[in-house]
Amino acid sequence: MRKRSAMALAVLATATAMTGIMSSAATAAPSPDIAADCPAITAIANEALATSTPLASLPLEESAPIKDAYIGELQGRVGELSTDQGRANVQNFVNALQSASSPADGYLIVNALSKLRSDCA
Structure with a gap:
């Protein structure tokens, strides 16, 4: 049996939690101060699970x-992003990935991805 890292377990826990979050779509228009970055931010959010889940x-x-x-x-x-809010949101996701070291930290990643999704919904 291969030893799984704490980060891998955090990613797995996050992937499980994000399945429900990412399947529901919000109906509000994106904030004007982030709208220019929404195509790139949405792509990042969409790729997040596919990229990180195999790590588990x-x-x-x-x-x-x-x-x-x-x-x-x-x-x-x-x-590459043009808005301060867009850069801050993606950097928040990066910080969550860097700091998650156990399954209990999966909420950091979930919260960061939720913010990416909600600001561009």
Whole structure:
């Protein structure tokens, strides 16, 4: 049996929780100060589960470099956004990924993804 990292378990817990959140769509229009970034932010939110869920089945020595590469990609995408709120929301998601170290920390990722979704719904 492969040893799972705490981060991998946090991702798995987050993926389970996000299934319900991501399936429901809000009907409010996005805030004008973030609307320009919504296509990019929505893409990030949509890709989050597909990118992070496989990490839960990998041992730490395999998942850590993949997670780090994903975080690096997200940080690059933060620089491409044009609004302060958009950059802050994606950076908040990056920070949540970096700081989640146990399944109990999965709520950090859920909250950050929920914010991405709600601001561009």
